[in-house]
Amino acid sequence: MSGILGLRKAMPSRREALALGAGSAALAAGLLAGCGSGGSADPGTGEDGQPKRVAMVISSPKNDGGWGQGHYESLKRAIESHPKWEMLEPKESVADADAADAAQSYVDQDVDLIVGAGNEFASVWAEVVAEAAESHPKVHFLITNTDPAVDLADYQTLDNLETVLTDLSQSGALAGVVAGLMTKTKSIGFIGGAKLPTTLTKYAAYLAAAQKVTPGVEGHYNFEAGFTDASLGARLTENWIAANDVDVMWGDASAVDNGARQALEEAGADTHFDIAQPIDIAGEGQATVITSTVIDWKIDQAMDEIEKGEFGSGKTISADMSNGGISLGKFSDKVPADVQEKIREQVELISAGNFLTDAEIDAVRSTL
Structure with missing residues (x-):
């Protein structure tokens, strides 16, 4: 394997990665907030x-084609399933x-649910969250891509806050199965925007899954x-196509991924x-894109909890x-249709937790 890597602290924010030269604001995370319905007859x-x-x-444009857009589309889906809510x-x-000012402007309006894109917001919203708990009890916060034990350790209260974490192993496994079954050269590539543990x-x-369905993949x-x-x-x-005959790519780098598609x-x-x-x-006019790994940040689930009066206490969705x-x-x-069927078979195993073991993933990670 070829690559560049340098590990950092357990859960650095994406904005911190950018400050170290890892990239710019296209990798924002999303934050969601809400409160219980009190005595309202209609939740x-x-x-x-x-x-x-x-x-x-x-922290990026809402239609950036990557992280920001993923959060914005999750929000729109949540609104579609909750037509009595206003976005x-x-x-x-x-x-x-x-x-902090952006969040406070919504707090001042008593917005029920405030969604902010990424754990970089966790590092600057602690005071806003604490003050809102006292002065605006109907306002709640949900921060995506955030580990409470690491990112919220200095928060005074978590009563009005929840976080969202995705199953990164499932995302990687889905992409890896597709790559492993579609590669003809047994050579696949990956571009990450920053040296984050989540990226690793x-x-x-991704690689472990590709190697499981097609042994020998590099x-x-x-x-x-x-x-x-x-x-x-x-x-x-x-460079990878010329030197290593790479024929399938998966990326985690927003606009950088567009360049990879151009080269492909x-x-x-x-x-x-x-x-x-x-x-x-x-x-959608994407000549090389054969499928997508899709993230929904479960804003709809947070809305449901708010309506039931069950939101908060620092829970993680x-x-x-x-x-x-x-x-x-x-x-x-x-x-091809037969490959699609093979992929679907593996998808069922991934969903059931019967495809990759932690040891298989760790075996790849230990080489990075």
Whole structure:
């Protein structure tokens, strides 16, 4: 395997990674907040009969094609399933220095649910969350991609807050099964935006799964590509195609992934393929995308808890295959029908927890 890696602390924020030169704001995480309905007869409205409201803070554009868009689409799906809720226009491209003010502006409006994209918000919202618990008890917060034990250790209260974590091993395994069954050269690639532990877990599961369905598959990776330079994604992929005959890619680097797709298309869109994430884009003018690993941040589940008066106490919502938090998107017609069927068989095993073991994933990770 070829690659570049340097581990950092347990759960560094994506914004911290950017500050170290790992990339720019396309990798925001999402935050969600809400409160119980009090005595309202309709769980979808407040005590005054008005719709409950949800807002989102994103450190990237809401249509960035990656992390920010994944959160925004999750929010829109949640609204579709909760038609009595009202979605406020998200605050986009919010800088670190403005993150607390962005959250406070929603608190001042007594917004029921505040969604902010990533664990970088956890590091700057502690005071806002604490003050809101006292002065605006109907306001609650949900922060995505956040480990309470690590990221919220200095919070004064978690009564009005929950977090969301995705099953990264499932995401990686889904991509790996597709890559392993679609590669003809037994050489696959991966681009990560930052040297985060989450990135390593995704890649380790990706390669382990590919090797399980097709023994002998080799992986090539870069974990320091950032999130904005599409030309870097193109150069990395071109080099791997020329030197290692890579014919399938999966990425975790937002705009950089677009460059990888360009290089794959130039090498031949009928023989070189990409697996997109975190939104489903196969067939939408994407010549090389054969499917997508999709994340739903379970904002709908947080809304349900708010309506029932069960939200808060620092609980963590798990976004995984059991609740639609992790899924495989639609296939392009470049995936043969028999391969699609083999993939579906493996997807069932992954969902049931019967495909990869922790030891198999750790065996790959230990080599990074």
